[in-house]
Amino acid sequence: MDTDTTETNPEENKSPKQLRDLLKSYRENADMDISQAADTLCLTEGTVRLLENEEFDKLPEAPYLRGYLRGYAKLANVNSS
Secondary structure (H helix, E strand, O other), X not given: OOOOOOOOOHHHHOOOOOHHHHHHHHHHHOOOOHHHHHHHHOOXXXXXXXXXXXXXHHOOOXXXXXXXXXXXXXXXXXXXX
């Protein structure tokens, strides 16, 4: 009589949070709409939308993109290193 006694961890079944969800949650937790986030990050609203939609192919080169993402990390008071 084989019985499986292994327990499953519900955290293991969760998929990783999408970057778009993470960026949006950072902005919302900072109590900002897209326009306010764009002003705070010194970006255009279009750039903020592209970031939150993960449309990286429409954004500038990687060094700029890293800077944009660091700005989002600052919105959430997260260490961006």
